[in-house]
Amino acid sequence: MSSTKQTIAFIGLGIMGRPMAINLVKAGFDVVGFNLEPAAIEAVAAAGGRGAGNIAEAVKGADVIAVMVPDSPDVELVLTGEDGVFDNAREGALVIDFSTILPDVSRRMAEVGAARGLRVLDAPVSGGEAGAIEGSLSIMVGGTAEDFALGAPVFDAVGATIVHVGPSGSGQTVKAANQLIVAGNIELLAEAIVFLEAHHVDTEAAVKVLGGGLAGSTVLQRKAGNMLSRNFAPGFRIALHHKDMGIVTNAAREAGVVIPLGAAVAQLIASLNAQGHGGLDHSALFKSVEELSGRAGESHTS
Incomplete structure (x- = not known):
């Protein structure tokens, strides 16, 4: 898929998420960002992306949904909470969770997502803020090989070392x-x-x-x-x-x-x-x- 035709909803625009979203904008994706702090959304919009007022608005129609939030409960809330990602993503959409969370939670989220016709990858990153800004993150990805290949253009825009390490949960391990x-x-x-x-x-x-x-x-x-x-x-x-x-x-x-x-x-x-x-x-x-x-x-x- 050409990056110029893909819309990415990016949920979580903190120290890591914001520069990652901006690098996706630079790579030619149509990025719709959402964060609890409006200033972070404004930063992505200023870089050429778009902002959304809530998760549902960000996710609807997106080809890819990227998530970068602090902990397992946050991921569960964003993905499975009322009016969250799973309630609003179109069938067949690719969900990439860049957060660092418990492996068993990643496996469960992948199972719940698959039951709703969604492709879910756990893709935690390493490299810190500097790596996020530079687009040189190391990304360890868990999920199917087919879904990993589908996410390649997204990973290439934010990382330098990108490896499929096994089934769901493996990235977190x-x-x-x-x-x-x-x-x-x-x-x-x-x-x-x-x-x-x-x-x-x-x-x-x-x-x-x-x-x-x-x-x-x-x-x-x-x-x-x-x-x-x-x-x-x-x-x-x-x-x-x-x-x-x-x-x-x-x-x-x-x-x-x-x-x-x-x-x-x-x-x-x-x-x-x-x-x-x-x-x-x-x-x-x-x-x-x-x-x-x-x-x-x-x-x-x-």
Whole structure:
């Protein structure tokens, strides 16, 4: 299908959803956005899309319905709630859920959608706000191969690494593994920077050379700067990673898999969230390491 002939309803225009919707506009899709905050709808309209006053208005007649909301209950409400997506989508429409939620909820939503003649994919993303803006997200997709192929033009407009990982729910399982790895990387990066600063090393130089070796990672490239500058403006909020680590730990327990390091990091994230830091970027794990080391508030000049 040509992107110029497709209408996409995009539900959820937050930190991730808004730039994704705008990239779909840039790719030539007719994008109709809906969000609880009108300013987000206005931003998409200003970029060349259209706004809707509610989910029903956004969804009617759409070829594809994209969803990007915070948690499992939000997805269930958007899809199956009164006057939601499933009540208003045309038969045969493709529903792509970009949210990160429980795998069993994704499987159930796919079953309910299929019973109504809809194609449903779970397609959580990784790459944070920067990846959403750049259109370089990693997208792990669960669902049928046929539906995955149907969604290719949409995925290509917002992502760079797009992989079909199995049946419904598989995308969410892979995303859980992704969030486990990311959390561990951020925590170890935070520990390394606090360690380097304690020894009065030129931390910017140290981060540069570490990034060129085996310790290098996307996490180091994108999050070290936040830690060095103590700027934790949200790209991906602690509250959301706290939710994701709950998904990881629950899924690991169900599978009988032990994740000792992951469990420890999950508790550190939970601690930050409980202290009221849920709105900060997940690189704020650095704050916990500083405090545990008794170094919070110290000068950090090289």
